[in-house]
Amino acid sequence: MVAALKRPGLGRAALGGLLGFGFGYGLVVVLRLISGLPATQTAQTGYPQLIVGMITAAFGFLIGLGAFDYWFRWAAGAPTYPAELEHKAHGAHSWRDYFKFNTDHKVIGIQYICTTFVFFFIGGAMAMIMRTELAQPGTQIVEPGTFNSLFSAHAAIMIFVFVIPVFAGIANYVLPLMIGAPDMAFPRLNALSFWMLPIAGLLFVGSFLAPGGGFDAGWTGYAPLSTGAPLGQSFFNLGVQFAGASSVATALNFLVTIITMRAPGMNFWRLPLLVWANLSTSLLVVAATPFIAGVQFMVLFDRLLHTNFFQELNGGDVLSYQHIFWFYSHPAVYIMMLPGFGIVSEVISTHARKPIFGYRLMALALIGIIVLSYTVWAHHMFVSGMFAWLRIPMMITTLLIAVPTGIKIFSWLATLFGSKLHLRSTAMLFALGFIVTFTIGGISGVMLGMVPIDIHVSDTYFIVAHIHFVLFGGSVFTIFAGIYHWFPKMTGRMYDERLGRVHFWLTLVGMLGTFVPMHWIGMEGMPRRVADYSAQFGDWNLLISCFSFLLGAAQLIFLYNMIVSWKWGPLAGDNPWRARTIEWLVSSPPPIFNFDQIPRVVGGPYEYGVPGARHAILGPAEAEVGAAEPAVAGSAGTGPT
Amino acid sequence: MEAHAATVEHAHGPPEAHQSSRIDRQTLGILLFIVSEVMLFGAFFASYFFLRVVANVGPWPPEGFDLPTAVAGVNTAILISSSFTVHYALVSIQRGNRRGLIAGLGATWLLGFTFLFIQFNEYVHIGFSARNGAFGTIFYGLTGLHGAHVTVGLILLAMANIRAWRGHFTSEPKKHLGVEVPGIYWHFVDVMWIIVFTTVYIL
Ligand code: HEM
Ligand SMILES: [Cu+2]
Numbered sequence: 001m002v003a004a005l006k007r008p009g010l011g012r013a014a015l016g017g018l019l020g021f022g023f024g025y026g027l028v029v030v031l032r033l034i035s036g037l038p039a040t041q042t043a044q045t046g047y048p049q050l051i052v053g054m055i056t057a058a059f060g061f062l063i064g065l066g067a068f069d070y071w072f073r074w075a076a077g078a079p080t081y082p083a084e085l086e087h088k089a090h091g092a093h094s095w096r097d098y099f100k101f102n103t104d105h106k107v108i109g110i111q112y113i114c115t116t117f118v119f120f121f122i123g124g125a126m127a128m129i130m131r132t133e134l135a136q137p138g139t140q141i142v143e144p145g146t147f148n149s150l151f152s153a154h155a156a157i158m159i160f161v162f163v164i165p166v167f168a169g170i171a172n173y174v175l176p177l178m179i180g181a182p183d184m185a186f187p188r189l190n191a192l193s194f195w196m197l198p199i200a201g202l203l204f205v206g207s208f209l210a211p212g213g214g215f216d217a218g219w220t221g222y223a224p225l226s227t228g229a230p231l232g233q234s235f236f237n238l239g240v241q242f243a244g245a246s247s248v249a250t251a252l253n254f255l256v257t258i259i260t261m262r263a264p265g266m267n268f269w270r271l272p273l274l275v276w277a278n279l280s281t282s283l284l285v286v287a288a289t290p291f292i293a294g295v296q297f298m299v300l301f302d303r304l305l306h307t308n309f310f311q312e313l314n315g316g317d318v319l320s321y322q323h324i325f326w327f328y329s330h331p332a333v334y335i336m337m338l339p340g341f342g343i344v345s346e347v348i349s350t351h352a353r354k355p356i357f358g359y360r361l362m363a364l365a366l367i368g369i370i371v372l373s374y375t376v377w378a379h380h381m382f383v384s385g386m387f388a389w390l391r392i393p394m395m396i397t398t399l400l401i402a403v404p405t406g407i408k409i410f411s412w413l414a415t416l417f418g419s420k421l422h423l424r425s426t427a428m429l430f431a432l433g434f435i436v437t438f439t440i441g442g443i444s445g446v447m448l449g450m451v452p453i454d455i456h457v458s459d460t461y462f463i464v465a466h467i468h469f470v471l472f473g474g475s476v477f478t479i480f481a482g483i484y485h486w487f488p489k490m491t492g493r494m495y496d497e498r499l500g501r502v503h504f505w506l507t508l509v510g511m512l513g514t515f516v517p518m519h520w521i522g523m524e525g526m527p528r529r530v531a532d533y534s535a536q537f538g539d540w541n542l543l544i545s546c547f548s549f550l551l552g553a554a555q556l557i558f559l560y561n562m563i564v565s566w567k568w569g570p571l572a573g574d575n576p577w578r579a580r581t582i583e584w585l586v587s588s589p590p591p592i593f594n595f596d597q598i599p600r601v602v603g604g605p606y607e608y609g610v611p612g613a614r615h616a617i618l619g620p621a622e623a624e625v626g627a628a629e630p631a632v633a634g635s636a637g638t639g640p641t
Numbered sequence: 642m643e644a645h646a647a648t649v650e651h652a653h654g655p656p657e658a659h660q661s662s663r664i665d666r667q668t669l670g671i672l673l674f675i676v677s678e679v680m681l682f683g684a685f686f687a688s689y690f691f692l693r694v695v696a697n698v699g700p701w702p703p704e705g706f707d708l709p710t711a712v713a714g715v716n717t718a719i720l721i722s723s724s725f726t727v728h729y730a731l732v733s734i735q736r737g738n739r740r741g742l743i744a745g746l747g748a749t750w751l752l753g754f755t756f757l758f759i760q761f762n763e764y765v766h767i768g769f770s771a772r773n774g775a776f777g778t779i780f781y782g783l784t785g786l787h788g789a790h791v792t793v794g795l796i797l798l799a800m801a802n803i804r805a806w807r808g809h810f811t812s813e814p815k816k817h818l819g820v821e822v823p824g825i826y827w828h829f830v831d832v833m834w835i836i837v838f839t840t841v842y843i844l
C-alpha cells in the first residue's frame with residue numbers, strides 16, 4: 001500500500017491531488033487570517049480557498065502522477081536520462097500502461113482519443129437531456145436554470161475537451177509516423193499536455209456540484225453575466241485554462257516536431273496534407289489561445305479580487321470581453337476545422353485512389369485561412385453595440401474566408417472526379433458526408449457574415465443550425481472518418497464495415513433531421529439558449545427531438561463497433577487501404593520506437609496510379625533507390641517557419 | 642495488444658531522429674513559447690487599450706494616481722543590466738570559462754531578484770490597489786503579469802545556476818543549452834518589461 005503510493009501512478013496522483021487541495025486551501029486560510037480577514041469566504045463569486053485549492057490540487061495530481069519527476073531531477077542538478085530509456089514510462093506493454101504517465105506518442109494518442117470520446121458521450125448525454133426538455137413547450141424534465149447550465153457545459157465539453165483535443169490525439173498518433181520521426185520532439189511535455197485534459201474535463205463536469213449550480217453563461221462566458229455568476233463559473237474559467245495550456249503545449253510540440261524531425265527527403269512540398277493541416281492549426285493555437293487564457297484570467301480576477309476589467313461602473317469596459325474572447329474564438333473555429341480538412345484529404349485521396357488535386361494550393365489555402373481568421377473576430381459582435389465602423393470591414397474579411405475554404409472544397413471534388421466511387425468504406429462515407437454538410441454550414445456562415453442577415457437571425461436557432469453544420473457535419477464527421485481510417489493502424493484489427501456503414505447513414509439522417517429544421521425555426525425567430533419557447537414552434541421541435549434521439553442512438557453503434565472490434569476484430573494487416581503515407585509502411589500497431597531506421601522519402605505522398613512512384617523507403621538502402629533522388633538533408637529545413 | 646508485446650525489445654533504443662532543420666528543438670521550442678507569451682501579454686494590452694482609449698473619460702492616469710516613475714526607471718535599468726550579465730554568462734561558457742559562467746548567472750539572478758523586490762516594495766507603498774478603478778486594475782494586471790514572468794524566469798535561472806555550480810555545462814555546442822534557453826527567455830522578460838514600463842509609466 002505504502003509502496004504503491006510512492007511509485008508514480010494514479011494512486012500517488014490521487015494522494016497528490018488531496019494534498020495539493022489541502023495545501024491550497026490552507027494557504028488561503030492562513031493568508032486571510034494573517035491579513036485579519038475571516039478564514040473562509042463564501043460570497044457568490046468568491047470562494048478563493050476552493051479556487052486556489054483546485055489549482056494546487058491539479059498540480060498535486062500531476063506531480064503524483066510522475067509528470068514532473070524528470071524535471072525535478074533536472075532542477076536539482078541530478079543526472080537525467082532520456083524518456084525512451086525509462087522503459088516503464090515509454091510504450092504500452094499492457095492495458096495498465098494507458099493509465100500512467102507515458103511518453104510514447106502512440107500511447108498518448110490513444111489516451112487522448114479514448115478520454116475525449118468519454119467526454120463526447122457525456123456532452124452528448126447532456127444534449128439528449130436538452131432535447132427531451134425542448135420536445136414540447138413548457139417545462140418537461142429540467143428547470144430553466146439547470147437547462148442553462150446544461151447547454152453551457154455541453155458546448156464547453158464538446159469544444160474544449162472533445163473536438164480540439166481529439167484532433168490532437170489523432171495527430172499525435174499518426175503525425176510522427178507520417179514524417180518519419182521516432183517520437184514527438186518533447187515526449188514528456190506531450191504526456192503532460194494529455195494529463196491536463198482530464199483535469200479540464202472534470203472541472204466542467206464537476207461544476208454541477210458547485211453551490212449555486214453549474215456555470216450558465218454559455219461556452220462564451222460573456223461578462224458581466226460571468227463576472228457576477230455563482231461559483232460554478234470559476235470552474236469554467238479554470239477548465240479553460242487547463243485545456244488551453246494543454247493545447248498550446250501540444251501545438252508547440254507539433255510545430256517543433258514538424259520543423260526539426262522530418263525524415264530525409266521529406267521537404268515541405270512532400271508533407272502529407274494532414275501534416276500541413278496540423279502545422280497551420282498549431283500556428284493558430286500558439287498565437288491565439290493565449291488570448292482566451294488572458295480573458296479568463298481577467299474574469300477570474302474580477303470575480304475573486306474584485307478588479308474592474310469588465311465593471312462598467314468602475315471604469316471597466318464590458319465589451320472588451322467580447323473583443324478579446326472572439327479574437328481567440330474565431331481562430332478557434334478553424335482550430336476545430338483545419339485538422340479535419342487534413343484528415344479528409346488523406347481519406348479521400350487514399351480511398352478514391354487519386355492524387356490530391358492541386359496539392360500545393362491545398363497547403364496554401366490553409367495558410368490563407370489562418371491569416372484571414374485573425375481579421376474577422378467581430379462578425380460575432382454585429383449586434384453587440386460595438387463600433388459601427390468595424391462592421392463593414394469585418395463583413396468583407398468574413399466573406400473573403402469563403403475563398404480559401406472554397407478552394408479546398410473544389411479540390412476535394414476534383415480529386416473525386418473520375419475516380420471509382422464505391423460507398424463501402426466507412427471512412428470514405430464520412431468524408432463524402434463531410435463535404436456535403438460542411439458546405440451547407442459554410443453557406444449559412446457566409447449568410448451570417450452579411451450584416452443585415454446576421455442582425456435578423458442573431459441569437460436564434462439559425463446560429464445553432466450553423467454551428468452544428470460546421471461542428472457536427474464538419475469537425476465530427478472528419479473525426480469519425482479519421483478514426484475509421486486509422487483504426488486498423490492503431491489497434492491492428494479491422495472494425496465491422498457493415499456496422500460502420502449503418503453508423504454513417506443513421507448519423508447522416510439524424511444529423512440532417514436535427515439541424516436542417518433549425519434553420520427554419522431560427523429564421524422564424526425562435527431564440528437560442530432557452531428552455532421554453534412559444535407554442536408555434538412545438539411541432540418542429542418535437543420532430544427535431546425525435547431525430548436527435550436517432551442521432552444519439554447511432555453513436556452507440558459506433559461505440560459497440562469500436563470496443564468489440566478492438567478486442568475481437570479480424571487482424572487488419574499493415575496496410576489494408578493500400579495507402580502510401582509512411583505510417584502504413586510499418587506494422588499495425590507500429591513497433592514501440594516506430595522504425596528501426598529512419599525512412600527515406602523519395603516522392604510525394606499521393607501519387608496513386610502513377611507508375612513506379614514511391615513515397616518513402618523503409619529499411620536499409622536498396623540499390624535501385626540510390627539513383628531515384630538525392631536525399632535532401634539540412635537544406636529541407638528552410639520552409640515556412 | 643499481442644502485436645505490441647511481440648515488438649517490445651529493450652535491446653535497442655529508438656533510431657536517432659533526422660535533424661531536418663538547422664535550429665535545434667529546444668531553441669525553437671522556447672521561441673514558440675515566447676510567441677504565445679507575447680500573445681498573452683497582447684490580451685492584457687488589448688484590455689489596456691479598451692480601458693484607456695475606449696472606456697476612459699478624463700485624464701489618464703486619473704486624479705490621485707501617482708506613479709513613482711523615477712524608482713521604476715532605476716528598476717528598469719537593473720533589469721536591463723541583467724540581460725547583459727546573462728549574455729556574459731553564455732559567452733563565457735562558450736569560451737570554456739566556467740567562472741565567468743557562474744559569476745554571470747549569479748549576478749543575473751541577484752539582479753532579477755532585486756527587481757522583483759523593488760517592485761513588491763512599490764506595490765506596498767503605491768497607495769492604490771487593483772480594486773481602484775480601471776487604472777488600478779490594469780496597472781496591477783500588466784505589472785503583475787510581468788512580475789509572474791520574472792518569477793518563472795528566476796526559477797529557470799535557479800536551475801541553470803545549480804547545474805552551473807555542479808559543472809554540468811561545457812563549451813561544446815549542445816552542452817550549454819541549459820544556459821542558452823533560459824537566457825533567451827530572460828531576454829524576452831526584459832524586452833517585455835521595457836514595453837510594459839513605457840506603456841504604464843510613461844505614455
Ligand atoms: C466560411 C466559413 C464560415 C463563416 C463565413 C462563418 C461565419 C459565422 C458568423 C458570421 C457567425 C456569427 C453569428 C452570430 O453570432 O450572429 C458564426 C458563428 C459561429 N460559427 Fe461560423 N463561420 C464559418 C465557418 C465556421 C466553422 C468552420 C466553424 C467551426 C468548426 C464555425 C463555428 C461557429 C460557431 C461555434 C459559431 C457560434 C458562436 C456562438 O456561440 O455565438 N463556423 N459563424
Ligand atoms: Cu467567427
